[in-house]
Amino acid sequence: MAQEQTTWEYAPSPEGTGHIKLNKKYNLFIDGKWVAPSSKKYFETINPATEEVLAEIAYANEKDVDLAVKAARKAYTNVWSKMPASERAKYIYRIARLMQERAREFAVIESLDAGKTIRESRDIDVPLACNHFFYYAGWADKLEYAFPNRKVEALGVAGQIIPWNFPLLMAAWKIAPALATGNTVVLKPSETTSLTALKLAEIIEEAGLPHGVVNIVTGYGDTGAAIVNHADVNKIAFTGSTAVGKIIQKAIAGTHKKATLELGGKSANIIFEDAPIDQAVEGIINGIFFNQGHVCCAGSRLFVQEGIAEKVIRKLKQRMESLYVGNPMDKNTDIGAINSKKQLETINKYIHIGLKEGAEMYQPACDLPSKGYYCAPTLFLNVAQSSIIAQEEIFGPVLTIQTFRTVDEVIQKANNSPYGLAAGVWTDKGSRIFNLTTKLKAGVVWANTYNKFDPTSPFGGYKESGFGREGGVHGLSGYVKLS
Numbered sequence: 001m002a003q004e005q006t007t008w009e010y011a012p013s014p015e016g017t018g019h020i021k022l023n024k025k026y027n028l029f030i031d032g033k034w035v036a037p038s039s040k041k042y043f044e045t046i047n048p049a050t051e052e053v054l055a056e057i058a059y060a061n062e063k064d065v066d067l068a069v070k071a072a073r074k075a076y077t078n079v080w081s082k083m084p085a086s087e088r089a090k091y092i093y094r095i096a097r098l099m100q101e102r103a104r105e106f107a108v109i110e111s112l113d114a115g116k117t118i119r120e121s122r123d124i125d126v127p128l129a130c131n132h133f134f135y136y137a138g139w140a141d142k143l144e145y146a147f148p149n150r151k152v153e154a155l156g157v158a159g160q161i162i163p164w165n166f167p168l169l170m171a172a173w174k175i176a177p178a179l180a181t182g183n184t185v186v187l188k189p190s191e192t193t194s195l196t197a198l199k200l201a202e203i204i205e206e207a208g209l210p211h212g213v214v215n216i217v218t219g220y221g222d223t224g225a226a227i228v229n230h231a232d233v234n235k236i237a238f239t240g241s242t243a244v245g246k247i248i249q250k251a252i253a254g255t256h257k258k259a260t261l262e263l264g265g266k267s268a269n270i271i272f273e274d275a276p277i278d279q280a281v282e283g284i285i286n287g288i289f290f291n292q293g294h295v296c297c298a299g300s301r302l303f304v305q306e307g308i309a310e311k312v313i314r315k316l317k318q319r320m321e322s323l324y325v326g327n328p329m330d331k332n333t334d335i336g337a338i339n340s341k342k343q344l345e346t347i348n349k350y351i352h353i354g355l356k357e358g359a360e361m362y363q364p365a366c367d368l369p370s371k372g373y374y375c376a377p378t379l380f381l382n383v384a385q386s387s388i389i390a391q392e393e394i395f396g397p398v399l400t401i402q403t404f405r406t407v408d409e410v411i412q413k414a415n416n417s418p419y420g421l422a423a424g425v426w427t428d429k430g431s432r433i434f435n436l437t438t439k440l441k442a443g444v445v446w447a448n449t450y451n452k453f454d455p456t457s458p459f460g461g462y463k464e465s466g467f468g469r470e471g472g473v474h475g476l477s478g479y480v481k482l483s
């Protein structure tokens with residue numbers, strides 16, 4: 001879109017949507033079949049960039065969840081747990097290959113349904129989701145090497161609940177390790193982003209997975225709660241907010257259910273005076289504006305060493321002026337649509353709070369589209385450590401900036417948060433990096449980069465950011481019983 005401050009204009013380059021086939025209505029994928037919900041109710045999923053309805057999605061109630069869990073149990077007992085691991089691996093590998101073949105379709109649907117830019121869904125979400133299946137396909141018949149000298153058993157039926165910020169990728173993070181370790185699955189996507197999980201169900205069908213090994217049930221929070229509370233589920237894998245994570249933990253307390261919870265974050269991105277500044281500025285931009293700030297590990301708290309603060313802030317503002325906000329389908333767009341009206345309201349509420357708290361706000365001049373849900377990239381300066389905008393997760397393109405003088409001071413400030421998901425450190429000194437990685441209470445610490453993901457690398461939180469790890473060999477642990 002046109003913006004005054006840019007020194008040049010890009011010609012629009014929208015990704016085509018002509019090849020996308022969406023049904024008007026999507027049913028539930030249970031026991032290898034598409035079944036109507038017993039509630040007979042459907043809800044609309046919309047494109048947050050245009051507010052247009054994309055499809056109607058089935059609303060699963062307790063009865064449907066029960067059918068899905070029964071199908072998963074039957075598939076586990078009769079087929080999946082008896083199958084040689086090398087055969088299981090072939091199915092997982094097939095899912096990866098089929099998804100790769102349909103990568104463009106997945107990317108476009110993800111951008112339409114979630115509002116994320118096509119550049120991200122094409123270059124990040126879909127390739128990483130494919131790689132996750134490839135990676136765990138490799139582990140399926142090598143579990144004795146993952147856990148040497150231990151007897152490894154599957155848990156049984158895994159109930160999996162995922163959020164809307166990386167819909168397909170989170171489904172891959174959940175399903176791939178569960179299948180590799182021999183479990184069967186009931187998965188619920190988020191109500192605003194069900195489409196790619198349903199497309200994944202089509203692939204699962206095409207890959208010929210035995211019926212009931214993967215079941216996809218769509219719906220609202222109560223559908224998720226029905227999975228959590230079902231007596232025959234052995235494991236709950238949840239990614240979402242800390243508030244819902246706490247409800248889940250209470251609900252399963254005292255039961256036999258195992259759980260992994262991947263929750264919210266308020267991650268610190270720390271820039272030292274000896275950092276490569278231009279690179280760091282790109283890292284800050286990527287850390288918070290990537291995916292509209294809908295990233296659990298977003299570098300939403302920036303800490304800049306005093307001597308370079310002025311320079312970094314000036315460069316940051318300059319760079320923000322060149323960011324394109326608008327149509328997610330345009331390949332030039334840097335910041336797409338906010339996922340939902342509700343989320344936009346939450347972000348705007350926090351911007352308002354920031355102003356009321358007396359922080360100084362900066363937003364580049366940009367014309368936001370009149371339809372759809374958009375938010376300009378936002379900086380807050382003069383932010384107090386105790387302020388709400390520095391403490392609470394905003395989950396949008398909003399960055400707070402604080403300065404520091406010493407290493408000890410920044411470690412103390414960065415760790416002064418109920419969360420502990422990720423952190424970034426920018427410095428020329430290797431010893432300083434190692435010092436900080438041991439002292440920052442965060443599951444992932446990136447050095448001189450940010451938001452880098454790889455299926456071989458474990459991901460997860462400290463403190464209120466949850467427990468358990470996904471990815472890598474660690475990601476297998478949450479799905480097995482060892483003796």
Ligand code: NAP
Pocket residue numbers: 161162163164165166188189190191192219220221222223224225226228239240241242244245247248261262263264265295296297393395421460461465466
């Ligand atoms: P959310 O409101 O907690 O929802 C997550 C999922 O749980 C959705 O599918 C939701 O269904 C479902 N749900 C809601 N209430 C439930 C209940 N009582 N019992 C069981 N399931 C329930 O989170 P969100 O707004 O979708 O996602 C944003 C949050 O996810 C942020 O806090 C972010 O930091 C976190 N996140 C964490 C990670 C990580 O790896 N640590 C990764 C991505 C996102 P509905 O959508 O239908 O309400």
Ligand code: MG
Pocket residue numbers: 045046047048112113114192193
């Ligand atoms: Mg949608």
